[in-house]
Amino acid sequence: xxxxxxxxxxxxxxxxxxxxxxxxxxLLPLDLAAETQGKSVKIGVLAPLSGPYAGGGTSFVQAAxxxxxxxxxxxxxxxxxxxxxxxxxxxxxxxxxxxxxxLISREKATALVGAYLSEETVGVMEVAAAHRKVLxxxxxxxxxxxxxxxxxxxxxxxxxxxxxxxxxxxxxxxAFLSSRSVRRYAFVGAGIRWNRELGETxxxxxxRAGISPxxxxxxxxxxxxxxxxxxxxxxxxxxxxxxxxxGRNSVSFLKRLREVAPALPAFSIGGALGDAxxxxxxxxxxxxxxxxxxxxxxxxxxxxxxxxxxRRYGTPPVGYSDTLPYDAVTVLVAAWRKAGxxxxxxxxxxxxxxAFDGVSGTYRFxxxxxxxxxxxxxxxxxxxxxxxxxxxxxxxxxx
Amino acid sequence: xxxxxxxxxxxxxxxxAYALMAAGMALILGVVKVINLSHGAFFSLGAYVAYxxxxxxxxxxxxxxxxxxxxxxxxxxxxxxxxxxxxxxxFALPVGTLACALLFEQAAQLAWGPHPLAVDGGVPWAxxxxxxxxxxxxxxxxxxxxxxxxxxxxxxxxxxxxLKLVAEDEEIAASVGMDxxxxxxxxxxxxxxxxxxxxxxxxxxxxxxxxxxxLPLVLSLIVVIVAGMESVGxxxxxxxxxxxxxxxxxxxLSPQWSYVALLCVVALLLAARPAGIVxxxxxxx
Numbered sequence: 103x104x105x106x107x108x109x110x111x112x113x114x115x116x117x118x119x120x121x122x123x124x125x126x127x128x129l130l131p132l133d134l135a136a137e138t139q140g141k142s143v144k145i146g147v148l149a150p151l152s153g154p155y156a157g158g159g160t161s162f163v164q165a166a167x168x169x170x171x172x173x174x175x176x177x178x179x180x181x182x183x184x185x186x187x188x189x190x191x192x193x194x195x196x197x198x199x200x201x202x203x204x205l206i207s208r209e210k211a212t213a214l215v216g217a218y219l220s221e222e223t224v225g226v227m228e229v230a231a232a233h234r235k236v237l238x239x240x241x242x243x244x245x246x247x248x249x250x251x252x253x254x255x256x257x258x259x260x261x262x263x264x265x266x267x268x269x270x271x272x273x274x275x276x277a278f279l280s281s282r283s284v285r286r287y288a289f290v291g292a293g294i295r296w297n298r299e300l301g302e303t304x305x306x307x308x309x310r311a312g313i314s315p316x317x318x319x320x321x322x323x324x325x326x327x328x329x330x331x332x333x334x335x336x337x338x339x340x341x342x343x344x345x346x347x348x349g350r351n352s353v354s355f356l357k358r359l360r361e362v363a364p365a366l367p368a369f370s371i372g373g374a375l376g377d378a379x380x381x382x383x384x385x386x387x388x389x390x391x392x393x394x395x396x397x398x399x400x401x402x403x404x405x406x407x408x409x410x411x412x413r414r415y416g417t418p419p420v421g422y423s424d425t426l427p428y429d430a431v432t433v434l435v436a437a438w439r440k441a442g443x444x445x446x447x448x449x450x451x452x453x454x455x456x457a458f459d460g461v462s463g464t465y466r467f468x469x470x471x472x473x474x475x476x477x478x479x480x481x482x483x484x485x486x487x488x489x490x491x492x493x494x495x496x497x498x499x500x501x
Numbered sequence: 502x503x504x505x506x507x508x509x510x511x512x513x514x515x516x517x518a519y520a521l522m523a524a525g526m527a528l529i530l531g532v533v534k535v536i537n538l539s540h541g542a543f544f545s546l547g548a549y550v551a552y553x554x555x556x557x558x559x560x561x562x563x564x565x566x567x568x569x570x571x572x573x574x575x576x577x578x579x580x581x582x583x584x585x586x587x588x589x590x591x592f593a594l595p596v597g598t599l600a601c602a603l604l605f606e607q608a609a610q611l612a613w614g615p616h617p618l619a620v621d622g623g624v625p626w627a628x629x630x631x632x633x634x635x636x637x638x639x640x641x642x643x644x645x646x647x648x649x650x651x652x653x654x655x656x657x658x659x660x661x662x663x664l665k666l667v668a669e670d671e672e673i674a675a676s677v678g679m680d681x682x683x684x685x686x687x688x689x690x691x692x693x694x695x696x697x698x699x700x701x702x703x704x705x706x707x708x709x710x711x712x713x714x715x716l717p718l719v720l721s722l723i724v725v726i727v728a729g730m731e732s733v734g735x736x737x738x739x740x741x742x743x744x745x746x747x748x749x750x751x752x753x754l755s756p757q758w759s760y761v762a763l764l765c766v767v768a769l770l771l772a773a774r775p776a777g778i779v780x781x782x783x784x785x786x
Contacts, residue, residue, distance in 0.1 A: 152607070154715075156610060156615035156710075157614075157615040159615070161616070293756070321751075321756040321757065322757045322760045324716070324719075325760040325763070326756070327748060327750075329511035329512075330508050330511065330751040330752035330759075331751060331752075331756050333507050333511070334504070337504050350617040350710050351708070357619070357706070357707060358635075358706075361622070361633050361635050362633050374708065377616060377617070379619075380618070383620060383621050384619070
């Protein structure tokens with residue numbers, strides 16, 4: 103680097119411009135957190151609104167906001183309106199923890215919903231447990247969350263998960279693969295902990311249905327080598343490729359897969375590939391299946407929610423990072439009403455014993471505070487859609 | 502049928518993509534002598550322009566032209582208003598250009614939303630030995646070869662003399678009446694245009710997001726630091742070599758180890774030649 107001195111110095115305009123630039127970086131996210139009301143019951147929503155996970159985080163907040171509005175349209179909670187206070191976790195554990203603390207201590211949030219990533223959520227659990235605040239987990243799937251509730255109930259009893267856990271997710275995927283008569287599959291995911299957990303758990307769940315993996319690979323998020331992974335996955339001659347990454351990389355990978363194996367079906371565990379705009383940019387040379395918690399047409403509630411979401415935000419929900427946060431807020435509000443109180447203890451008791459209707463079905467929690475997703479009667483089933491030229495068609499569970 | 506030809510071809514194309522980004526980075530480091538951490542943001546800008554053009558029915562490499570023009574205008578503005586005045590402060594520029602990149606990410610999020618977008622890449626061409634020739638890969642490779650070839654030609658001809666002179670010694674360049682400031686901000690703008698063109702050409706390769714430029718930024722920086730800024734040919738060849746190495750390692754070793762292997766090779770090369778693998782004797786400080 104050149105360190106020689108130069109006669110030109112910073113002009114006042116440059117200094118002011120640079121200062122404005124830095125300030126704007128900090129002020130922009132605050133607009134999103136400005137939605138607070140006087141005597142409302144505040145729900146602290148933790149999601150990444152900047153950085154690589156901003157897409158999922160924004161859907162998360164939009165859906166949570168929509169659920170709060172719906173709750174207010176139905177009369178609020180105990181005669182008070184519900185409001186959402188948003189915190190940007192940036193996809194970082196340290197930020198998620200400090201923001202959770204801010205929501206509880208400064209914003210006086212009555213309960214928390216979030217976070218987005220498993221690592222963030224484990225951090226937020228600590229804060230919620232220390233302050234005895236109810237935390238509803240919508241999308242983070244790691245088994246560590248419910249393991250902690252089971253292992254240290256007294257400490258973590260405030261934590262409930264509406265989203266599917268990794269073992270449940272694997273069972274849902276295996277049930278779908280079995281329904282399509284798949285015998286061999288290739289699994290491709292990101293080289294992160296929960297994706298590896300999902301790959302291993304799916305292998306066990308699938309083997310019970312006589313389905314075996316032909317290939318498994320986890321690309322580095324720092325330099326995802328999609329091309330060779332797509333070549334290797336296709337070369338292992340599977341019946342289907344399972345995409346374990348719910349993020350934008352699943353889109354990039356699927357594009358590469360289509361280029362080397364146009365006729366090979368692909369199954370996404372949900373997320374980005376549930377976006378109709380992205381699906382429209384992919385070649386339709388082979389089926390693309392996407393898992394979702396709920397989808398328009400699956401039930402009356404799902405259709406109503408989907409239409410409301412699209413009317414409000416201009417695009418239909420993807421069925422995962424929006425639908426589960428919506429249900430998280432809906433379940434929380436219903437638990438407050440059922441308990442007749444905002445105090446944590448009666449709300450925990452209501453959540454443990456009650457059944458709560460959401461977009462994805464009726465939520466009931468097991469002893470580890472995990473919502474019951476699965477194939478048994480009364481379980482939440484989830485859904486799988488197949489993208490077609492004119493939109494998505496529900497293909498699982500069979501009707 | 503062996504997958505090796507496909508792996509090698511894809512590696513070649515991946516290398517071409519690295520070279521496209523690295524060309525502009527090399528120019529900025531060589532002539533303006535700053536680390537531009539907003540280079541990835543211009544890559545993202547190019548991809549978004551390609552998306553906007555595709556939405557209006559203009560698909561393919563043609564989007565690289567408006568993308569480059571817009572980025573050039575932004576680059577010249579940034580070069581003139583911020584880079585030139587702040588150059589003498591060693592830490593101001595990396596921090597300032599990083600802030601610009603973050604600001605762009607926020608602006609892109611506001612303008613296009615945080616959700617991934619995509620551009621149709623078209624059906625690949627069928628090559629010999631059953632190899633699928635990815636259209637965007639072929640275009641990126643040919644464009645990077647043409648761009649770096651053009652740059653090499655420019656630097657060895659009379660019109661490229663101001664760039665070479667400013668790169669070698671600004672004081673001598675100024676003493677012979679050259680407008681060093683103008684050379685610097687125009688070079689900065691040109692390099693930003695190259696990054697945007699790369700983004701537009703590679704837009705069909707994956708998902709378009711506000712943060713998509715972060716990875717190419719790191720890779721191009723690695724290429725330029727290892728290759729050195731004095732040989733355009735070295736930047737191109739090293740990019741190709743790293744592209745092929747990464748793909749071969751990902752296929753035969755593991756996708757996660759490919760990045761580690763790539764960084765190990767880079768570390769070894771830097772240990773052997775700290776000033777870059779190609780340096781011209783007597784030119785460096």
